[in-house]
Amino acid sequence: MAPEATKPAPTGATDNLSIARAARLWPIEEIAHHLGLPGEAVEPYGRGIAKLDPTTLLNWNDRPRGRYVLVTSMTPTPPGEGKTTTAIGLVQGLQRLGHTATVALRQPSMGPTLGLKGGATGGGYSQLLPMERINLHLTGDLHAVGAAHNLLAAMVDNHLYHRLAPELDPREIYWQRVVDLNDRALRHIVLGLGGAGDGVPRQGSFEITAASEVMAVLALADSLADLRQRLGRLIVGLDRDGQAVTAEQIGAAGAMTVLLKEALKPNLLQTLEHAPALLHAGPFGNIAHGNSSIIADHIGLGASDFLVTEAGFGADMGAERFFNIKCRASGLIPDAVVLVVTVRALKYHSGRHQVMAGQPLPASLLAEHPEEIHEGGANLLKQIDNIRAHGLTPVVAINAFPGDHPSEYAAIRDLVASVGVRAEVSTHVRDGGYGAQALAEAVAEAAEADSNFDFLYPDELPLADKMERIATRIYGADGVDFASRARERLDTWQQQGYGTLPVCIAKTHLSLSSDQQQLGAPSGWRLPVREVRLSAGAGFVYALAGDIRTLPGFSASPACTRIDIDENGDTVNLY
Numbered sequence: 001m002a003p004e005a006t007k008p009a010p011t012g013a014t015d016n017l018s019i020a021r022a023a024r025l026w027p028i029e030e031i032a033h034h035l036g037l038p039g040e041a042v043e044p045y046g047r048g049i050a051k052l053d054p055t056t057l058l059n060w061n062d063r064p065r066g067r068y069v070l071v072t073s074m075t076p077t078p079p080g081e082g083k084t085t086t087a088i089g090l091v092q093g094l095q096r097l098g099h100t101a102t103v104a105l106r107q108p109s110m111g112p113t114l115g116l117k118g119g120a121t122g123g124g125y126s127q128l129l130p131m132e133r134i135n136l137h138l139t140g141d142l143h144a145v146g147a148a149h150n151l152l153a154a155m156v157d158n159h160l161y162h163r164l165a166p167e168l169d170p171r172e173i174y175w176q177r178v179v180d181l182n183d184r185a186l187r188h189i190v191l192g193l194g195g196a197g198d199g200v201p202r203q204g205s206f207e208i209t210a211a212s213e214v215m216a217v218l219a220l221a222d223s224l225a226d227l228r229q230r231l232g233r234l235i236v237g238l239d240r241d242g243q244a245v246t247a248e249q250i251g252a253a254g255a256m257t258v259l260l261k262e263a264l265k266p267n268l269l270q271t272l273e274h275a276p277a278l279l280h281a282g283p284f285g286n287i288a289h290g291n292s293s294i295i296a297d298h299i300g301l302g303a304s305d306f307l308v309t310e311a312g313f314g315a316d317m318g319a320e321r322f323f324n325i326k327c328r329a330s331g332l333i334p335d336a337v338v339l340v341v342t343v344r345a346l347k348y349h350s351g352r353h354q355v356m357a358g359q360p361l362p363a364s365l366l367a368e369h370p371e372e373i374h375e376g377g378a379n380l381l382k383q384i385d386n387i388r389a390h391g392l393t394p395v396v397a398i399n400a401f402p403g404d405h406p407s408e409y410a411a412i413r414d415l416v417a418s419v420g421v422r423a424e425v426s427t428h429v430r431d432g433g434y435g436a437q438a439l440a441e442a443v444a445e446a447a448e449a450d451s452n453f454d455f456l457y458p459d460e461l462p463l464a465d466k467m468e469r470i471a472t473r474i475y476g477a478d479g480v481d482f483a484s485r486a487r488e489r490l491d492t493w494q495q496q497g498y499g500t501l502p503v504c505i506a507k508t509h510l511s512l513s514s515d516q517q518q519l520g521a522p523s524g525w526r527l528p529v530r531e532v533r534l535s536a537g538a539g540f541v542y543a544l545a546g547d548i549r550t551l552p553g554f555s556a557s558p559a560c561t562r563i564d565i566d567e568n569g570d571t572v573n574l575y
Contacts, residue, residue, distance in 0.1 A: 016123050020131035023272050031270050035102065035303040042268070045139050048130045051265040052278075054223070054295050063302040066100075067447040068332055071310040072319035072394075073340040074383045075349065075512055075519075078357035081342045082123070082399040082429070086436075087310040089126035089428025090338065090397070090443060092273045093436030094306050097444065101275060102300040104309040106219075106292045107142060107267070107282040108135050109210040111182045124429030126436070128269055128277050142180050142282065144263040145218060146209045148231075148256040153177045155252045156236050157191065160200050166245050170202050172238035174533065180209040208284075214256070216288040216538040218263060219281035220329045222295060227264055228257045234537040244534070266296040273433050276304070285312015286509040288538070289321035294330040301332070306447070313509035315339060315383040316474050323390045324456050325502045325540055336447040337387050338439070339394040341380055341423075342401060343408045349376030349519045366403050373411035378521040380412075382512060384421055386474050391452035395442045396423035400430070422446075459500040463490045463541050466503045471527040475512050479526050486532045486543070493534055493541065504535070507545040514546035 025048040032042045032050060041056040071087040087103050094101035105128070108120030119135035121128040128134055137143070156175050160168045179186065186206035192199035209215065213234060221227035232248035239245050247253045266280035278296040283289055290312025300307035311318025319337070327333065344365055348355050350372040353365040380396075387394045396416045398409055409425050416423045424442050427435030456473065457466045464482065471477040482490070493499065505527075510516035513525050531544040 016119075016121075016127060016131065019124060019272070020121075020127055020129060023127075023129055025129055026270060026274050028268060028270070031274065031276050032268060034100070035268075035276050037303065043265070045267070046133070048269065049133065049139065050268040051139060051262065052268055052299060053265055054299070057299060057302070066301045066304045067306045067335040067444075068297070068301060069306055069308045069336045069338065069443060069447060070319060070322055070334050071308060071338045071340060071397075072315040072322075072383075072387070073313070074345055074380045075314040075316070076509065077342075077345050077348045077355045078510065079355070079361075081340050081345050083310045083340050084120055085122040085124070085126045085429055086338065086340045086397050086399055086426065086439075087308050088122040088128065088271050088275075088277070089426060089433060089436040090440055091275045091277075091306070091308050092126060092271055092433025093426075093428065093438075093440030094308075094433075094444065095273065095275050096433045096437055097440050099305040099440075099444070100303070101306040101308060102278060102304040103271065103275065104278040104280070104292050104296045104300050104307060106290075106310070106312070107138060107279050109142060109208060109282055109284075110136065110180045111208045111210070115182045122271075125272055125432035126428040127272050128279070129272060130269075134269065134279065138279065139262075139267055141218075141263040141267070141280075142209050142215075144260055145212055145215050146178050146180055148259040149178045149209070149212045149214045151256060151259065152214075152234065152236065152247055152252045155250055157199050159250045160202075164250070166239040166243070166249060168236075168245055169238050169240050169242075170200055172242075173202070173236065175234075175236040176205045176207060178207050178209045178212045182208065210282050210284045211287045213288075213535050213537055214260070215281060216283045216535065218260065219283050219289070219291060219293045220326070220538055221264065221293075222298070222330070224257070224261065224264060227260060228253060230537040230539070231256045231260075232537075235534055244536075246536070264295070266293060266299060275433075276300075283312075285318040285321075287506045289325045289504055289540070290318035291322050291326045294326065294332075297330065297332060306444075314512075315386045316512055317507075317509055319387065320456070320470065320474055321504055323453075325504060327453075328455065328502055329539060333451060333453050334392065335451055336443050336449075337392050337394040338397050338443060339380075339383060339387065340397050340399050341412060342399050343373070343404045343412070344401065346376040346380060346412065347372040347408075349379045351375075351519050368405040368407060370405070370407040370411040373408055374415060376520060377415045379512065379519070380415065381419060382476060382521040384416065384419060389456060389473055391454045393421060393446070395439070395446050396421055397439050398423055398425045400425055400427045400435075402430075457502075459502075463494055463499055463501070463503060467505060467527075467529060467543055470503065470505055475507075475514075475527060476521055476523055477513070477525055477527045478523075480529055481526050482529045483531065486529050489532050489534075490541070498534060498536075498541065502540045503543060504538075504540045505529075505543045505545055 192201040232253035
């Protein structure tokens with residue numbers, strides 16, 4: 001039975017932090033009880049938070065499976081279009097219709113939280129609680145990922161220093177270090193300076209923790225044993241003969257698994273309307289596969305009528321990887337897809353407006369111009385087509401913002417109706433689940449339809465051809481231009497038996513193309529693949545397309561100056 005939900009009482013607050021603080025947390029044991037979780041599976045972790053022990057839920061797969069719903073979006077503007085908020089609002093809307101529903105989301109990284117992006121717990125009356133703790137450390141899972149990743153980095157340097165077998169080639173070490181902050185001074189560093197006992201001098205670098213392959217592994221592992229095996233397959237570099245060297249070979253995988261033992265347990269929280277929320281893992285959506293964990297999805301599907309999850313960035317990014325990487329690994333089949341759009345994003349893709357992250361939206365973007373919806377509509381139509389390429393037809397969720405105009409909503413409805421797609425305006429930010437009921441009804445109907453889901457490419461398709469298919473079918477490119485070394489490596493991996501792996505193409509999230517300046521649905525371009533890596537732990541081949549400096553895992557945004565502590569010790573101005 002779904003928790004009882006009432007329309008949010010007006011608090012007079014308009015900012016996210018004040019709304020969250022005015023809310024009343026239910027005991028987390030009560031949320032777990034509504035999910036039907038056995039008491040031994042629930043490990044309270046402070047007020048309003050619990051860890052769920054997956055080893056006590058081994059019979060969960062025997063329970064009837066709920067409907068599996070993915071929330072994705074059109075290509076976003078720099079500030080984003082509200083996928084997380086919509087996923088939370090949708091779950092609250094489904095709950096108001098009498099369904100049990102759980103939302104499964106990624107954990108926020110402190111780098112974006114303290115940078116330009118802000119937090120990742122939704123907004124308005126569609127938020128997760130406790131909001132501050134979620135955005136600042138939560139249960140420490142990201143720090144555990146960072147510790148495991150950097151332990152492996154330290155053991156790589158120790159292995160190199162002592163010239164242990166297999167002897168690493170210092171020019172071919174791939175495993176770098178991570179930190180969960182934006183710090184541009186650490187992009188490129190020199191290691192091993194000092195005396196003879198301070199290591200072997202070489203170049204190195206830092207990435208943000210959410211970009212770590214360990215984070216991708218955490219999200220894709222389905223058990224502790226699977227996690228241990230995946231960590232053992234991590235490739236740290238090449239030996240003097242050009243052969244791959246793994247974490248298992250240098251003796252690091254076991255210790256890494258121990259550090260991640262607690263992080264493998266999903267975190268249970270709640271929405272403002274007390275719907276269950278599973279927060280687990282946080283791989284970036286334009287570098288890794290951008291989806292929360294398989295373990296959390298299995299738990300939510302076994303406990304609820306609906307499990308709603310969200311994939312990073314547009315449908316060409318997180319959704320494509322959800323379908324072709326995550327669903328392959330989990331064996332789960334999606335029942336419905338929600339495609340989030342906003343008036344401002346469609347007008348932005350008309351090419352008439354400049355939008356900068358961290359800056360107010362231009363007045364011209366907020367003026368009533370329904371004709372710009374059609375001018376920027378090519379991007380939305382392409383993303384609908386991208387979802388249909390996997391055998392599913394999305395429900396379009398129009399995430400309502402103050403200042404939107406009814407004529408612009410009508411233009412969106414007309415646009416998507418022309419290709420046989422249903423659109424619903426959702427006011428979940430202002431009204432919580434009450435404002436998402438129409439969307440919830442549409443999604444529930446879509447989930448009852450027969451699923452014709454299929455992968456974009458078969459396992460046996462060669463790696464280079466898989467990348468070509470994604471580039472041409474999903475991005476709209478004319479083809480792929482491989483750097484010579486990238487092509488050589490793909491051919492080598494194909495011969496070594498890795499050709500059946502899925503592929504993950506890292507590119508900008510701000511365009512369907514690899515150039516963030518190209519809005520709408522650009523044509524007449526080719527995807528440049530500059531570099532490829534074998535992510536054997538995550539189980540995919542990674543390709544870098546475009547300028548590496550434009551991707552969050554390799555760049556840094558200015559530090560946030562809008563967070564502080566007041567005289568009572570409370571966090572203030574988080575957004």
